[in-house]
Amino acid sequence: MDVLLPALGNVLAPMALLTLLLGTLAGMTIGALPGLSSTMGVALCIPITFNMPPELALILLGAVYVSSVYGGSVTAILLRTPGTDASIATALDGYPLAEAGRGGEALGMATLGSLFGGLFSVIVLIAIAPPLSTVALAFGPQEYTVLAIFGLVTIVGVASDRPLKGVLTAAVGLVLAAVGLDAFTGVQRFTFGQSELFDGVPLLPVLIGLFSVSQAFNLCVPAGGGVLTGKEQKLKGRSLPLWNDIRRCLRTMLRSSVIGSVVGILPGAGTSIASFISYNEARRHSPTPERFGKGELEGVAASESANNAVTGGTLIPTLTLGIPGNAVTAVFVGGLTIHGLIPGPSLFTDHAETTYTLILSLLFANVLFAILGLWLCRYLVVVTKVPGAVLGPMILVFSVIGTYALRNAVFDVWLAIAFGVVGYFMERWRYPAAPLVIALILGPILEVNFRRSMQIAHWDLTTFFTRPLSLTLCLLVVLALAYPLWTQWRRRKLQR
Numbered sequence: 001m002d003v004l005l006p007a008l009g010n011v012l013a014p015m016a017l018l019t020l021l022l023g024t025l026a027g028m029t030i031g032a033l034p035g036l037s038s039t040m041g042v043a044l045c046i047p048i049t050f051n052m053p054p055e056l057a058l059i060l061l062g063a064v065y066v067s068s069v070y071g072g073s074v075t076a077i078l079l080r081t082p083g084t085d086a087s088i089a090t091a092l093d094g095y096p097l098a099e100a101g102r103g104g105e106a107l108g109m110a111t112l113g114s115l116f117g118g119l120f121s122v123i124v125l126i127a128i129a130p131p132l133s134t135v136a137l138a139f140g141p142q143e144y145t146v147l148a149i150f151g152l153v154t155i156v157g158v159a160s161d162r163p164l165k166g167v168l169t170a171a172v173g174l175v176l177a178a179v180g181l182d183a184f185t186g187v188q189r190f191t192f193g194q195s196e197l198f199d200g201v202p203l204l205p206v207l208i209g210l211f212s213v214s215q216a217f218n219l220c221v222p223a224g225g226g227v228l229t230g231k232e233q234k235l236k237g238r239s240l241p242l243w244n245d246i247r248r249c250l251r252t253m254l255r256s257s258v259i260g261s262v263v264g265i266l267p268g269a270g271t272s273i274a275s276f277i278s279y280n281e282a283r284r285h286s287p288t289p290e291r292f293g294k295g296e297l298e299g300v301a302a303s304e305s306a307n308n309a310v311t312g313g314t315l316i317p318t319l320t321l322g323i324p325g326n327a328v329t330a331v332f333v334g335g336l337t338i339h340g341l342i343p344g345p346s347l348f349t350d351h352a353e354t355t356y357t358l359i360l361s362l363l364f365a366n367v368l369f370a371i372l373g374l375w376l377c378r379y380l381v382v383v384t385k386v387p388g389a390v391l392g393p394m395i396l397v398f399s400v401i402g403t404y405a406l407r408n409a410v411f412d413v414w415l416a417i418a419f420g421v422v423g424y425f426m427e428r429w430r431y432p433a434a435p436l437v438i439a440l441i442l443g444p445i446l447e448v449n450f451r452r453s454m455q456i457a458h459w460d461l462t463t464f465f466t467r468p469l470s471l472t473l474c475l476l477v478v479l480a481l482a483y484p485l486w487t488q489w490r491r492r493k494l495q496r
Contacts, residue, residue, distance in 0.1 A: 004356055007357040007359075007360050010353070010357040011059065011357060011364055015056065016056060016059055016361070019056050019063070020059055020060075020063050020361060020365060022063075023060040023061075023063030023067070024063045024067040024369050024372060025372065026041065026045070026067075027041055027063060027064040027066065027070075027071060027369070028067045028071040028372065028373065028376070030064070030068045030071065031069060031070060031072045031074075032071040032072065032075050033075075033391070034075060036215060036395075037068070038064070038068035038069055039327045039328045039331055040211045040395075041065075041068045042061050042331045042332060042335065043204075043207045043208050043211045043331045043334075044208070044212050044398055044399065044402060045061055045064050045335075046207075046208075046331070047208075047401065047402025047403070047405050049061065049338070049339070050338070054339040054351075054354050055354055055357045057335065058335070058339075058354065058358040058361070059357065059358065059361040061332060061335050062361050063365040065311060065332070066308065066311045066362055066365045066366055067365060067368075067369040069271060069308055069311055070118075070304070070308060070373060071369075072087035073090050073094065073107070073110040073114065073300075074107065074373075075087075076088070076090040076091040077090065077091070077094030077097070077098050077103060077107055077110060077300070078098055078107075087303070087307065088272055088275070088276075089275040089303035090299075090300055090303040092279070093106070093293060093294070093295055093299035093300050094106045094107075094110065094299075096294050097295040097296075097300070100295050105241040105245070105297065107373070108241050108374065109241050109245070109297045110300050110373075111370050111373045111374055112240075112301070112370070113253050113256070113300065113302070113304035113305040113308070114305070114366075114370065115308075115366055115367065115370040116257060116305050117253065117257045117304065117306060117307070117308035118308040118309065118312070118365075118366035119366050120258075120305075121309040121310070121311055121312025122312045122359065124261045124313065124316075125312040125316055125359055125362075128316055129316055129319055129320050129359075130348055132316065132320045133319075133320040133345040134345070134348075135469075136345035138469065139345075141448075141450075141452040142453045142464050142467055142470040143467070143470050143473060145446060145450045145453055145464065146470055146473040147321060147323060147473055148445045148446035148449065149477055150477045150480060151317075151324075151325075152170055152435075152442055152446070154266060154480045155326075155434060155435050155439075165431045165432065169431050169432055169435045169436040169439075170435035170438075170439040173436040173443065174440075174443045175190075176436075176440050176443070177201075177440050177442075177447070178190060178443065180197060180201070181198055181199070183448050184451060200444070201415075202406070202407070202412060202415065203333075203334045204406050204412075205403050205406070205413075205415040206419050206437065206440060207330070208399050208402060208416045208419075209399075209416040209418065209419025209422070209423060210419050210420070210422070210426075210433045212395055212399045212420070213399050213416055213419070213420025213423065214421075214422075214423030214424040214426075214427060214433075215392075216392045216396040216399065216420070217424040218392075218424060218427065219388035219389075219392030220388060220393065221388075240374070241297055245297050249297060252285075252305070253302075253305040254305075255278070255282070255285070255302075256274075256278035256282065256302045256303075256305035257305045257309040258309075259274055259277055259278045259281065259306055259309070260275075260278065260309025260310045260313065261309045261313040263306070263310060263313065264310035264311065264312065264313020264314040264316070264325065265313045265314070265317060271306075271310045274306040274309065274310045275306045276303075277306070278306035279299055279302045282298050282299060282302035286298060312362065314328065315329065315359075318333065318343055319343055319355065320344070320347075320348070321344060322343035323442070324438055324441060326434060330434070330437045330438050331437075338406075341354065399416060399420075400413055400417075403415075
């Protein structure tokens with residue numbers, strides 16, 4: 001913990017505070033815009049960080065991430081149009097409260113819940129990540145092989161309500177991961193003579209294409225973004241809920257923060273899952289469950305505490321094991337690698353000061369978006385009135401510039417546009433993009449460590465079951481495969 005003071009000094013430096021402020025404002029704006037997402041926001045900011053020191057780069061990306069999750073609550077409450085999928089559950093009670101003239105209280109509770117959940121998850125991150133990274137130092141190729149399989153299984157099973165489509169997109173990601181020079185023999189694979197593919201499919205153009213360019217295309221289509229589902233409600237009354245209401249919701253916020261942090265640690269489980277689980281738990285424990293869905297502050301507190309608690313939880317497997325849990329952390333991995341930081345246990349040994357700078361900056365970002373949210377939330381609604389035909393081309397221009405800046409290669413720009421077209425049709429046909437990206441990241445980890453394991457064990461597959469850590473991870477893979485099947489069987493049994 002000797003690195004905490006230097007890391008705190010990095011966060012409190014004037015340039016770092018300015019970066020934190022700009023990142024928080026940008027994230028809140030992106031989160032408030034329907035159709036945009038925290039994934040797209042982080043992906044667009046990565047090119048901006050190319051010439052930044054790693055500490056400033058991570059502060060910017062972290063601030064955009066946590067504040068964009070909060071930003072979606074503003075339009076969810078005032079317009080019944082969640083800026084992000086994390087705030088869908090927030091709209092269930094937030095908008096009825098706004099209709100009843102209590103929009104200020106709803107936004108105040110959303111801000112307090114987001115602050116509580118965000119701070120809780122960062123504390124969990126500080127408590128769990130270092131010891132987990134110490135355990136991960138004992139991982140060999142067998143453990144990393146099974147861990148990569150576990151990440152693939154969970155992201156396919158949890159990230160999509162259509163598992164078959166998740167399997168297909170993950171398979172495409174694994175095929176793309178095989179492109180480039182063989183790590184053991186140096187043989188070219190699927191490069192088609194393109195020297196730009198010798199090192200594999202570049203991650204950043206894929207990320208920007210799938211999550212930014214595709215959204216730009218979607219916004220340019222008349223039926224795309226910017227469609228409001230409810231009449232705008234003006235802020236009336238107090239901007240903070242009564243102390244009695246806050247005290248009544250404290251237990252709900254604590255429960256939801258625990259749920260959000262745990263869900264965040266699980267690969268594939270996103271903010272929307274955490275918010276709906278917490279919302280249902282809040283309703284189940286409430287003495288007045290009939291008020292939920294009609295304007296209950298406890299429902300807003302549950303949803304917002306949970307989805308912001310996910311942000312810290314998702315970074316635990318990402319930073320300690322190098323396994324991204326969802327699309328946002330997959331983009332985060334891209335941002336880390338561009339600055340020479342390889343996610344995994346070595347982050348907490350070789351780059352401890354930089355890593356703790358990121359973690360501590362998340363604490364400050366949560367406090368900052370709470371302060372700015374109470375002050376600026378009424379003005380964030382204005383950005384939702386920007387036409388998609390204007391916003392889409394702006395995003396496309398930033399995407400092209402950012403992609404080109406990576407290697408000064410036109411090839412990367414065309415690759416990003418190609419994946420933008422792919423991402424557009426994937427969204428139209430409801431194929432999840434997250435399994436593709438995470439498979440692209442985990443593919444090389446799986447291949448290299450599996451082949452290394454086989455060389456060590458002379459092609460004896462029992463090597464994965466003779467090591468305690470590897471065997472434990474194998475059991476987790478079995479549970480991850482069995483759980484969806486068990487839930488489907490139970491659902492069918494209840495329907496009968």
